[in-house]
Amino acid sequence: MGKWNAKGLELAQKLEGVTDEKAIKKLATETMQEIIDACPGEGSIKRPRAALRKAIESVYPSLNAEDNYPQGYYRTSEGKGKGERYEHLALWYLTTNIDRWSVEGDEGRQQYWGNLPTLEKTEPKPQQTKQQKPKQKETVMSQLNLDLDTETQQALDFALKQSGLEEKEFISRAIAYYAKSIANRHEVDFATIPTEKLLNDSSLAKLPGRAEELTRRAVRAISIYNDDIAPENSERWAITQSAIARLTGGRAKSIQKALEDYQGMIADHHAKYELNNYSNRKSGGRTIEDTINIAEL
Incomplete structure (x- = not known):
């Protein structure tokens, strides 16, 4: 086994x-x-x-x-x-x-x-409505004059069919989704945003760079706690992917990539206090988020 x-x-x-x-x-x-x-x-x-x-x-x-x-x-x-x-x-x-x-x-x-970012799939339309779709599609497409290549047109047709939406509503939703996506990519100076807001403001959740900034602050908070607050080595925490995830609520893949920039610093910090993955298994089932608040350090 x-x-x-x-x-x-x-x-x-x-x-x-x-x-x-x-x-x-x-x-x-x-x-x-x-x-x-x-x-x-x-x-x-x-x-x-x-x-x-x-x-x-x-x-x-x-x-x-x-x-x-x-x-x-x-x-x-x-x-x-x-x-x-x-x-x-x-x-x-x-x-x-x-x-x-x-x-x-x-x-x-x-x-x-x-809350997952997917289009809701509605019940299939009656057969009579389906038969009317080609006429509606020609009208909308001719008005927009999208001039799509074959591959994109096929992808659009498939997505439209899967969504179960009327074409006009589908296009409106797609435009709104893409517009929000572009707006969210507008450059944000995360260094100026308080940690509490960065952790809890849902409007910031999917912005590029947020995970990296939260990872940086979590690494810093653990280091400060180990250096200045922990009374003895048994109270110190190793800087690991799962520890960062617990403190920030981030996804493992994003955190793993963000930690690449800190490998040297983390190795030195762990060597200083002889820390490893097992250092985070505390007595009484204590977890790192019960001990460290990155918004306060």
């Missing part, structure tokens, strides 16, 4: 009889953090994560959506070709998408899916 299969079965054993979502979340995210710390990149994480999920699914299989809502499970239709069903809550948190770690409860999950 592989290391991560065994780790998955160990997690399954710890989950036995546990139905409180916060408790399940703590056990699952701690195990995922071990994988993130042990694996250098997203590519190497895939197999351990799959082994972990498979072990959980073998002990806590999905249940029919028509059954009564089981404790410790959540309702989902995720996955291509999979229908509505109940899955164990641990599977929600066994992901490198750290944004999901902060999403709790059915209402929170519904809001999470609803």
Whole structure:
């Protein structure tokens, strides 16, 4: 049995009889953090994560959506070709998408899916309406005179069909989305933005450069805490990808890239205090976000 299969079965054993979502979340995210710390990149994480999920699914299989809502499970239709069903809550948190770690409860999950930047897919139009679409398309396209190349036209036709929207509404949404995208790319001096706003202002969430700036501030905050505040070495924290993710809520891939500029400094800092990945496993289950507030340092 592989290391991560065994780790998955160990997690399954710890989950036995546990139905409180916060408790399940703590056990699952701690195990995922071990994988993130042990694996250098997203590519190497895939197999351990799959082994972990498979072990959980073998002990806590999905249940029919028509059954009564089981404790410790959540309702989902995720996955291509999979229908509505109940899955164990641990599977929600066994992901490198750290944004999901902060999403709790059915209402929170519904809001999470609803906030994803995808066009809503409406119910198919009646056959009569579909037959009228070509005429409407000719009118709109002739008015816009887009002069698209063949590949782009095919992509547009496919996207329009998948969206289920009337062509005029589809084009209006596409223009609005692209306009917002361009506006969001306007250069922002992140150095002038307070950390609290940078962390919590949703209008800044997808701007290029935000992840790099938050990573820089998190690295600085951990260094200050270790140098000036921690009373002894057992209280100090290693500067790792997962530690930065917990402090900033950023995505693992963005943080990994941003940390490339600080590898020399981090290596020197760790050598100074003899820190490594295991330094962040504190007694009593303490986490770095309970100790360090980057907005205050």
